[in-house]
Amino acid sequence: MNVSGYIGNFTAEIRRKARYVDPEACTACAECAQVCPVVKPDEYQMGLSSRKAIYIPYPQAVPSSYILNMEDCLGTNPIACGKCAEVCEPDCINYDDRDIIVKRDVGAVIVAIGADVYDPTEMDEYGYTRFDNVITSMEFERLICAGGPTLGHFVRPSDHERPKRIGFIQCVGSRNPSIGRPYCSNICCMNTIKDTLLLADHYPDVECTVFYQDIRAFGKSFEDMFQRSKEAGTRYIRGIPGDIEEDTETGNLTLIAENTTSGKIERHEFDMVILSVGVGPPKDLAKISSLLTLSKTSDGFFMESHPKLKPVDAPTRGVFFSGFCESPKDIKDSVCQAGAAASRAGALLNAGQVHIEAITSVIDADACKKCGVCASVCPYGAITWKKGEVAVVIDAACAGCGNCGAACKFDAITMRHFTDAQYMAQIRAILAEDPQDKVFVFACNWCSYSGADMAGISRMQYPASNRIVRTMCSARVSEDMVLEAFRCGAPVVLVSGCHYADCHYITANRQTVQRVQRLWNKLEKAGVRPERLQLEWISAAEGQKFAKVMAQMEELRKTVTEEEIEYTIEALKPKPRKPKKEKEAAAVAG
Amino acid sequence: MATMENFKCMLCGHEYQELVEEGEDKERSCPKCRSNSIRHLKKRASQGDSDDKGKKTE
Ligand SMILES: Cc1cc2nc3c(=O)[nH]c(=O)nc-3n(C[C@H](O)[C@H](O)[C@H](O)COP(=O)(O)OP(=O)(O)OC[C@H]3O[C@@H](n4cnc5c(N)ncnc54)[C@H](O)[C@@H]3O)c2cc1C
Ligand code: SF4
Ligand code: SF4
Ligand SMILES: [Zn+2]
Numbered sequence: 001m002n003v004s005g006y007i008g009n010f011t012a013e014i015r016r017k018a019r020y021v022d023p024e025a026c027t028a029c030a031e032c033a034q035v036c037p038v039v040k041p042d043e044y045q046m047g048l049s050s051r052k053a054i055y056i057p058y059p060q061a062v063p064s065s066y067i068l069n070m071e072d073c074l075g076t077n078p079i080a081c082g083k084c085a086e087v088c089e090p091d092c093i094n095y096d097d098r099d100i101i102v103k104r105d106v107g108a109v110i111v112a113i114g115a116d117v118y119d120p121t122e123m124d125e126y127g128y129t130r131f132d133n134v135i136t137s138m139e140f141e142r143l144i145c146a147g148g149p150t151l152g153h154f155v156r157p158s159d160h161e162r163p164k165r166i167g168f169i170q171c172v173g174s175r176n177p178s179i180g181r182p183y184c185s186n187i188c189c190m191n192t193i194k195d196t197l198l199l200a201d202h203y204p205d206v207e208c209t210v211f212y213q214d215i216r217a218f219g220k221s222f223e224d225m226f227q228r229s230k231e232a233g234t235r236y237i238r239g240i241p242g243d244i245e246e247d248t249e250t251g252n253l254t255l256i257a258e259n260t261t262s263g264k265i266e267r268h269e270f271d272m273v274i275l276s277v278g279v280g281p282p283k284d285l286a287k288i289s290s291l292l293t294l295s296k297t298s299d300g301f302f303m304e305s306h307p308k309l310k311p312v313d314a315p316t317r318g319v320f321f322s323g324f325c326e327s328p329k330d331i332k333d334s335v336c337q338a339g340a341a342a343s344r345a346g347a348l349l350n351a352g353q354v355h356i357e358a359i360t361s362v363i364d365a366d367a368c369k370k371c372g373v374c375a376s377v378c379p380y381g382a383i384t385w386k387k388g389e390v391a392v393v394i395d396a397a398c399a400g401c402g403n404c405g406a407a408c409k410f411d412a413i414t415m416r417h418f419t420d421a422q423y424m425a426q427i428r429a430i431l432a433e434d435p436q437d438k439v440f441v442f443a444c445n446w447c448s449y450s451g452a453d454m455a456g457i458s459r460m461q462y463p464a465s466n467r468i469v470r471t472m473c474s475a476r477v478s479e480d481m482v483l484e485a486f487r488c489g490a491p492v493v494l495v496s497g498c499h500y501a502d503c504h505y506i507t508a509n510r511q512t513v514q515r516v517q518r519l520w521n522k523l524e525k526a527g528v529r530p531e532r533l534q535l536e537w538i539s540a541a542e543g544q545k546f547a548k549v550m551a552q553m554e555e556l557r558k559t560v561t562e563e564e565i566e567y568t569i570e571a572l573k574p575k576p577r578k579p580k581k582e583k584e585a586a587a588v589a590g
Numbered sequence: 591m592a593t594m595e596n597f598k599c600m601l602c603g604h605e606y607q608e609l610v611e612e613g614e615d616k617e618r619s620c621p622k623c624r625s626n627s628i629r630h631l632k633k634r635a636s637q638g639d640s641d642d643k644g645k646k647t648e
Contacts, residue, residue: 535600
């Protein structure tokens with residue numbers, strides 16, 4: 001329900017839902033369910049069978065005891081039915097049970113909220129809502145399962161006959177930008193291959209046909225499974241059906257698809273069609289994101305701290321990801337990630353203390369004007385602020401991006417080891433001589449600075465006019481730092497950082513974009529050509545891009561005249577601030 | 591809701607329009623020269639001189 005605190009010191013509030021049945025006393029005799037008059041679709045069986053208002057959610061549930069779903073019950077206040085309590089011999093039903101909020105102090109949090117399976121209702125072209133014998137792969141899982149509604153006897157919904165010709169349609173709700181799901185769901189190809197093998201094993205006379213865009217069978221032994229599926233007689237047709245027709249008498253279905261290998265439009269008749277549905281971000285993602293200051297990648301799943309180097313860490317320290325919620329993956333990868341997340345959390349808890357880099361933000365309480373801007377831009381929620389109060393940095397949560405330092409307009413923030421004074425001194429020293437010959441570059445530590453390194457070690461040629469100053473994040477570059485470079489005579493200033501997906505500080509570089517936008521407006525207003533300020537995203541692997549950008553900057557530099565530089569120096573001179581008393585007097589007079 | 595907005599590449603000068611979804615989080619690059627120096631022109635027009643109020647718009 002709520003999580004507060006920071007790495008090593010979280011407090012989680014958890015709602016323990018009322019069960020209305022004492023799990024210790026319940027013997028799972030099922031007497032209660034037998035007398036319960038309420039019949040509801042069984043969610044676990046995908047609605048293919050029913051359950052009572054008092055039930056065991058699924059056969060493997062732990063503890064193996066009944067629960068009462070109060071939303072389904074006929075009513076307990078006053079008691080409208082009460083039959084279950086009447087027949088329960090151990091007397092374990094308590095209608096007065098209530099949800100309990102428990103508080104736990106925890107050092108680390110693992111987010112493992114899974115993913116949501118795609119609901120194909122909106123894709124009318126496959127007739128999921130119109131035709132009984134069109135089912136999803138999730139429903140198929142239940143129908144073929146020995147613990148399922150048909151006890152593993154595979155029958156089709158319309159007539160309870162065993163289907164012989166089965167068509168699978170891949171990528172339903174995946175790789176489809178038009179419905180906002182451009183990504184591959186990762187699991188559906190192998191799930192279908194597994195299903196065709198299951199069917200071939202259980203019913204050798206079944207004929208399976210799979211319509212696909214690409215078969216993604218890249219894991220260990222996956223190609224072997226794919227080949228076995230083909231050997232078992234499954235036909236694979238490259239092409240996704242565009243339409244489906246039902247024979248109303250037989251309930252059979254005809255799929256119409258372009259076979260992209262032959263280029264022909266084909267019609268195939270089936271007894272049953274299975275939509276191989278993908279997965280999407282879990283419904284609670286936004287809620288959990290706001291509790292733990294997390295963000296998401298463009299596909300809507302949780303964003304990890306770094307896609308290669310910290311794949312199970314959340315950007316918020318002390319928070320880790322496991323499984324589907326970070327990206328679609330199979331059980332093996334989910335288990336690997338769960339193990340890694342548990343190890344990362346275990347190492348943290350065992351260490352007993354957290355080492356942080358000495359580059360965190362420090363707020364000068366005397367200089368702070370209590371505006372709260374720093375707290376609003378910190379991607380980690382590492383700054384706490386209340387209206388009318390001085391902002392406070394939680395050292396353990398601060399990652400040292402410097403975004404707050406760049407945002408504070410009152411010089412109230414010092415970034416340890418990356419102070420404003422240090423940067424100003426670097427800018428002035430670099431541009432002290434022949435500034436007109438130099439391209440001034442701000443490069444972020446993780447990507448663009450490493451991109452420069454990559455260009456260097458790859459012996460790439462680029463003009464020698466650039467002078468680079470390293471910042472931890474491009475968001476550390478304040479408006480004043482850029483303006484100071486221009487004031488010192490820089491013909492061109494380049495701000496560079498990580499690509500959006502690679503930002504090492506969650507989403508800090510989005511603030512860089514906003515700052516550069518504002519600077520373009522400011523420069524233009526001051527009569528300075530805004531094009532002289534440039535922005536580029538350069539990754540650590542993009543040595544070539546770095547070299548190309550440096551050549552472009554040099555070309556741009558050559559267009560800047562001595563007169564422009566002189567004008568800029570004058571135009572951007574800071575205006576002397578009116579002393580407070582003078583301002584007040586002017587206000588009274590005005 | 592998506593709106594059509596104006597952008598200008600600050601490297602090659604190319605001006606273009608693009609649909610912008612509400613709350614979208616997208617890395618921009620010039621369709622002509624791939625530069626990331628993309629100026630959002632609509633913002634400038636609609637916000638007037640809000641540029642001077644950097645601290646308010648952070
Ligand atoms: C149709 C289909 C077929 C598949 N077949 C295969 C297969 O054959 N082989 C294979 O390896 N993989 C398969 N997978 C993938 C497999 O299901 C996943 O890899 C696996 O379930 C991921 O585990 P998880 O723990 O991350 O998520 P889940 O198994 O989804 O578990 C997440 C849990 O979190 C709970 N939860 C959600 N929100 C909250 C919240 N706010 N608070 C508390 N709890 C919450 C959910 O109720 C759920 O119990 C298949 C997936 C699908 C959709
Ligand atoms: S931005 Fe600066 S002045 Fe405003 S609250 Fe933060 S530290 Fe204080
Ligand atoms: S440096 Fe970055 S992480 Fe640290 S408080 Fe400032 S904005 Fe937050
Ligand atoms: Zn361009």
